Amino acid sequence: MCCRGGRRAMGVVLVWGMMLGGTPAQVNPNSLWLNSRGMWLSYACGVLVLHLALLSFPFLSVATVWTLTNVIHNLVMFVFLHVLKGTPWESGDQGKVRKLTHWEQIDDGIQFTSTRKFLTVVPIILFFLTSFYTKYDSFHFVVNFIALLLVLLPKLPQFHCVRLFGINKY
Amino acid sequence: MGPDGGCAGDYCPIVDAITLIDGTNGLNGSHKCVQQSNGSINRQELANSMNGKSKRQLNGQNGRQIYISDRKEEPPLYLEILCYISYAVLIIFGYLRDFLRKIRLEKTRGAVESHREGYVPLYQSFESFFTRNIYRRVCDGCNRPITCVPGAEIDVMDRVTNDYNWTFEYPGTTTRAINMGSYNYLGFAENEGTNVDRVEGVLHKYGVGVGATRHELGTIDIQRELELRLAQFLGVESSIVFGMGFATNSTNIPTLASKGCLIISDEYNHASIILGSKKSGASVAVFKHNDMKDLERKIRDNIINGQENSHRAWKKIIIIVEGIYSMEGTIINLPEIIKLKLKYRCYVYLDEAHSIGAIGRRGRGVSDYFGCDPKDIDLWMGTFTKSFGAAGGYIAGRKQLIDYIAVHSQSATYATSIAPCIAQQIMSVINVIMGVDGTHDGQMRIARLSRNARYFRRRLKQLGFVVYGNDDSPVVPIMICFCSKISAVVRTAFTKGIGTVGAAFPATPLTTGRVRFCVSASHTKEMLDKALRVMDEIGDQVAIKYSKQPKSCEKIIY
Numbered sequence: 001m002c003c004r005g006g007r008r009a010m011g012v013v014l015v016w017g018m019m020l021g022g023t024p025a026q027v028n029p030n031s032l033w034l035n036s037r038g039m040w041l042s043y044a045c046g047v048l049v050l051h052l053a054l055l056s057f058p059f060l061s062v063a064t065v066w067t068l069t070n071v072i073h074n075l076v077m078f079v080f081l082h083v084l085k086g087t088p089w090e091s092g093d094q095g096k097v098r099k100l101t102h103w104e105q106i107d108d109g110i111q112f113t114s115t116r117k118f119l120t121v122v123p124i125i126l127f128f129l130t131s132f133y134t135k136y137d138s139f140h141f142v143v144n145f146i147a148l149l150l151v152l153l154p155k156l157p158q159f160h161c162v163r164l165f166g167i168n169k170y
Numbered sequence: 171m172g173p174d175g176g177c178a179g180d181y182c183p184i185v186d187a188i189t190l191i192d193g194t195n196g197l198n199g200s201h202k203c204v205q206q207s208n209g210s211i212n213r214q215e216l217a218n219s220m221n222g223k224s225k226r227q228l229n230g231q232n233g234r235q236i237y238i239s240d241r242k243e244e245p246p247l248y249l250e251i252l253c254y255i256s257y258a259v260l261i262i263f264g265y266l267r268d269f270l271r272k273i274r275l276e277k278t279r280g281a282v283e284s285h286r287e288g289y290v291p292l293y294q295s296f297e298s299f300f301t302r303n304i305y306r307r308v309c310d311g312c313n314r315p316i317t318c319v320p321g322a323e324i325d326v327m328d329r330v331t332n333d334y335n336w337t338f339e340y341p342g343t344t345t346r347a348i349n350m351g352s353y354n355y356l357g358f359a360e361n362e363g364t365n366v367d368r369v370e371g372v373l374h375k376y377g378v379g380v381g382a383t384r385h386e387l388g389t390i391d392i393q394r395e396l397e398l399r400l401a402q403f404l405g406v407e408s409s410i411v412f413g414m415g416f417a418t419n420s421t422n423i424p425t426l427a428s429k430g431c432l433i434i435s436d437e438y439n440h441a442s443i444i445l446g447s448k449k450s451g452a453s454v455a456v457f458k459h460n461d462m463k464d465l466e467r468k469i470r471d472n473i474i475n476g477q478e479n480s481h482r483a484w485k486k487i488i489i490i491v492e493g494i495y496s497m498e499g500t501i502i503n504l505p506e507i508i509k510l511k512l513k514y515r516c517y518v519y520l521d522e523a524h525s526i527g528a529i530g531r532r533g534r535g536v537s538d539y540f541g542c543d544p545k546d547i548d549l550w551m552g553t554f555t556k557s558f559g560a561a562g563g564y565i566a567g568r569k570q571l572i573d574y575i576a577v578h579s580q581s582a583t584y585a586t587s588i589a590p591c592i593a594q595q596i597m598s599v600i601n602v603i604m605g606v607d608g609t610h611d612g613q614m615r616i617a618r619l620s621r622n623a624r625y626f627r628r629r630l631k632q633l634g635f636v637v638y639g640n641d642d643s644p645v646v647p648i649m650i651c652f653c654s655k656i657s658a659v660v661r662t663a664f665t666k667g668i669g670t671v672g673a674a675f676p677a678t679p680l681t682t683g684r685v686r687f688c689v690s691a692s693h694t695k696e697m698l699d700k701a702l703r704v705m706d707e708i709g710d711q712v713a714i715k716y717s718k719q720p721k722s723c724e725k726i727i728y
Binding site for chain 1: 254301675679
């Protein structure tokens with residue numbers, strides 16, 4: 001929505017019209033952009049590109065590359081979805097979502113929507129693939145499993161708005 | 171168009187708005203346009219309106235079918251993926267630059283608080299991430315000061331930046347550009363003419379300020395005269411005017427709705443409506459933009475379920491929609507809304523900020539455009555900023571309702587009333603549109619606007635751009651999904667002499683950034699042709715002609 005301040009008078013001509021009084025106060029854009037058309041495909045492509053980039057290192061074995069893909073993907077997902085709070089812009093709703101992580105903001109807190117299901121399933125599939133390609137070696141298994149737990153536990157509905165030991169509360 | 175509204179020649183801009191199924195253009199030999207011969211479109215026959223993806227069909231009174239095209243073409247999938255990649259690149263660089271600023275390799279140019287040890291920081295650094303790293307790159311196209319009346323052409327003050335848009339310097343020169351960003355639909359943004367002379371006369375009589383609210387000594391006879399004239403113009407019983415358009419919504423919706431009421435508002439409603447709905451304490455349900463099936467479903471679900479925990483019946487249900495949506499350019503499907511309203515006994519609040527004066531055969535807005543009876547809608551709201559060249563807003567409807575609002579509205583109680591010179595400007599404009607001043611200027615402007623809007627849209631579509639919105643609306647947004655391309659278009663168009671407005675995330679959805687043109691009755695064909703030529707060049711340079719629809723090769727006559 002454009003510069004909604006234009007209701008006052010006709011002096012403003014060239015306005016980018018971002019959130020200058022214009023962010024729809026009803027909807028947090030952060031809750032919706034993961035549902036956009038083509039987003040899931042881009043996400044999968046992104047993981048694939050990461051994997052191919054890691055595969056291009058000649059000194060890493062296939063098992064190491066898969067473990068690295070899994071761990072890096074889970075770490076990045078953890079940081080962006082469960083550590084960073086609030087929105088990267090000043091929201092028009094007086095900071096209601098300032099204390100919520102991005103995961104808690106998706107679809108305005110409604111659980112079990114398709115985006116949440118997709119984001120839960122992706123690390124699980126990655127874990128299965130990694131276990132297969134590392135031939136179920138115990139060391140790789142432990143590392144990958146811990147990474148999976150790191151990224152799956154915060155997604156449980158029981159952990160919605162829960163902060164363990166007061167970490168990351170404010 | 172002649173004084174009695176009959177078509178003078180063989181081109182009727184209003185009839186052209188309706189492409190008839192039998193291939194004629196509605197003149198049917200007797201040189202009366204379809205709307206004239208149909209009178210007001212029969213409501214019952216409109217009940218068969220379909221809501222297809224590309225065209226909607228209404229049945230006119232003679233069973234003649236009328237198509238309203240409301241296409242919404244989505245950008246292709248590969249473009250959306252590239253758009254996500256572009257945002258990802260911007261974000262990665264944003265984080266990199268923030269890191270460099272943190273380790274002091276790069277100078278922090280944003281405002282930094284000093285001597286505030288121990289205080290809670292005023293702003294979170296993360297909240298200004300977007301402004302710092304993405305908005306800052308393109309903000310030279312925003313907030314540009316102008317130095318003249320915002321008519322068909324404007325003088326924009328030149329700005330130079332030596333540090334990548336963090337600070338600007340003004341060399342003092344101006345650039346003349348064609349104004350396609352101001353909401354100047356009927357071209358009444360003038361600084362000379364009879365309207366301005368009358369305003370000057372009123373200024374000499376009443377001064378500039380009002381000095382009080384409506385409830386105190388702030389009601390002036392000109393305002394009363396304006397309200398009566400406005401009610402006549404709109405075809406309703408009574409009306410009330412306020413000093414600010416945004417405040418009209420945000421202070422009056424709480425007067426009408428309260429806790430226990432339900433407000434059903436369109437997805438893309440304006441921030442003033444959303445603010446007013448929130449302030450009122452009523453429950454708010456949102457339906458998909460212009461989707462009448464979704465609206466009906468929401469009404470039914472809410473009537474059946476009742477209020478949230480108690481499941482009691484709602485005190486009242488108000489459907490709030492707009493006439494023309496300024497970001498989409500779509501026109502609300504009014505006949506269907508009236509049909510739903512009568513079926514489910516809801517109230518309708520119609521915000522005609524952009525549509526009053528801009529559409530309709532006589533310039534009376536959305537009800538005139540569809541030929542509906544203005545008394546069918548409970549509350550008409552509008553602003554005087556767009557087509558009237560003034561400022562302020564109004565609410566119109568039944569006398570009982572307006573009297574209630576006049577007593578209980580927060581705007582009437584606390585806000586200063588509309589200034590007399592502005593009231594005079596609005597009244598002069600209404601007189602011109604109604605033809606009361608004795609000239610045909612009003613009708614000519616309306617016809618010119620309609621002609622300009624349709625010509626501009628059709629030519630843009632023919633060039634291959636993805637244009638959103640109804641074929642008749644003067645708001646023309648073209649889809650440019652990438653925010654970098656939006657910036658390129660706005661900057662290049664400005665250097666070539668066209669002034670436009672761009673909008674991107676988070677104001678619009680992630681992949682539908684757009685550039686918007688506001689066509690005006692004061693634009694001449696040469697100006698529109700120049701704008702189209704410039705857009706053609708830019709479209710090829712920046713590669714934004716995304717439309718996959720077959721382009722017609724016919725020559726579009728003005």
